[in-house]
Amino acid sequence: MSSLIQDDFNEQANSYLKNIEGMSRIQLSLLRTFYQNLKPIGDLLGIDLWAKRDDLTAAGFGGNKTRKMDFLLAEALQAKATHLIAVGSVQSNFCRIAASYAAVAGIKCTLVLGGAQRRHTGNHLLGEMFGAECVYVEGDNWREWEDAAAKLEMKLLAHGEITYRMPMGGSTPVGSIGYVLGFLEIMNQAHGVGSVPSIIYTASSTGGTHAGLLVGQDISGWKGYIQGVAVAPRKHQLAKETLMLTALTCGMLKKKPDIDVLHLDDAHVGEGYGIPSEESKEAQLLFARRCGIVLDNVYTAKAAAAIVADAQSGKIPQGATVTLLHTGGSPEVWA
Template structure:
């Protein structure tokens, strides 16, 4: 099946902008930064999951689905957007969310989840999420419903295909501007869908730039293995002969910080620098760590003067508000009080 043959439910505002970031560039050195604004895809405060959900929802409707089921951590961007697009398509939605807290505060993505009206189930661990998701899907099928299950992050070959298309969109923008970047930085995790789709898309186009996945969890080898496998599954789904090898996928795991979803000083510095130079809002889970990786490469001299690099802004701003208390102490020292 070719990319154009995949069922698609149009949702996103495309193409997303490709913006210059001159003040951020000047703050980091004599190279050029362009920001691909996939935080502006439009639905439910935007983000990279909207692109994937166009194809996942299209596939669900093509299979006659009546209810969408998915899972993720309590501040999942994917779950927030899935609930929104299910409402938009008139489908019921079930979310299975994990939280260390028995009654997590309805802030950030969780607040928006409740707003969109899905059925929400709370568990403690990722393993419990997967088990309960399977159980709930089976129960609904036994009732005569038609469940469509989306795994973590929408990272299936159908979902990853959206970022093959995004690679084509981005390269067209670059050709129109006659810009030749050397690399693209993005947040990468074990769900791997965005990274896999982009890696496959750029491979098809002759590798016009190198993709640098900045790990936000686990280690580089684990993420690389997942990205390669998913990219090749996506290629098979699309009927493509090309395949990726581990050497085709670069993952840098030096900016994970204390844990998944937990920022450190480098994440906060990146978020602050983006905000105070370009007015960009990054999150402490994904994009803050991805920009910290870009900054780290720049300071280590790994980005040469005159290079052009792309930063993929994948969204996730609601998670910033969910961590307001934890983040407050990073900024308190700089507060001033009028006399």
């Protein structure tokens, strides 16, 4: 038994999960993903480093968004939706996954893509390959992207479509359930190899994955902490959104939230969302050359940079067991 989590944590968690037994799920994700020891990098940093390889969930090129879409698509089809609407940047991982799930379900999909660059490469190219229609919004204001999606939805409704509009990142309580289960998957694998982490690092931009992990922690009794790594310059808003999603997701499980502290670090944002920093570039090369793992510029390279910096500064104690949630995003690397 680890001092970080009790042997009966599954029983404790299941007492809450029974409250969503009737929840629909269309599992296109290939689970359980690998739980990989990154000894060459861990030895270099003086820590016991592992990666949860959710870049290998397979559906639509994989990544953390598939765990969310397994539940979001099910909810959409329950509502008899004929048209999915997803919002994100031109190189959005979530939009790519939404398009792939819509293709499998045989329903229409429109991607509302923000930002100045329209490169038919990476996620953008894949979204079109999956059959999605793309609508573009100039500028980098996320609120304007969401507003454009809402206006599009009104037009589609007026033309008789039954729409299912998802916010950026698929960050809703329904989507976050995917990472409540994902957290328990990590704990079962870590417990099985006898190396339960004291810290789990995850990149965060809209808070849905982070919230799901927090709820998983809450219902399991794990004594470590989730270290969110902000990838956009919106830490205070992100903190509010993450805590709200955590509370709402707990509500679905009929659990009163019991999260004392939200760990969210914005020291690795660099010049902004989607812009690599020198530290994230170094971390990207470190993981590629030591372990053959590809990290994307937007999310995972910045989360990895945080681990490197925290290990070197002593924030992570020497010898501590640390897990990086690899959230995918590899198509962005060659965009």
